[in-house]
Amino acid sequence: MRKKLLYYTAKWCGPCRMFKPVILALINEGYNIEIIDVDENVSEAKERRVSSVPTLIFTEKNKQDRRFSGAMPPDQIKSELEDGGKYETIDV
Numbered sequence: 001m002r003k004k005l006l007y008y009t010a011k012w013c014g015p016c017r018m019f020k021p022v023i024l025a026l027i028n029e030g031y032n033i034e035i036i037d038v039d040e041n042v043s044e045a046k047e048r049r050v051s052s053v054p055t056l057i058f059t060e061k062n063k064q065d066r067r068f069s070g071a072m073p074p075d076q077i078k079s080e081l082e083d084g085g086k087y088e089t090i091d092v
């Protein structure tokens with residue numbers, strides 16, 4: 001199973017609105033990304049301990065690998081999804 005990005009967002013979040021075109025472009029390129037609105041999916045956001053938006057969680061086989069808060073450059077997202085990334089893992 002290839003890596004997946006869980007992208008937690010909210011309609012009221014200014015940075016999320018600015019970052020949305022980047023996420024949609026990556027989806028159009030074929031990257032495995034799921035957009036999750038924290039206000040519409042409160043229990044899932046709590047389960048994943050999402051406390052700020054945007055939050056990006058990279059998963060593989062439904063296990064959390066890496067978590068980042070805030071926007072991220074598209075090339076870094078691609079790197080994370082393609083080869084596991086070369087960036088430091090953040091444990092939560």
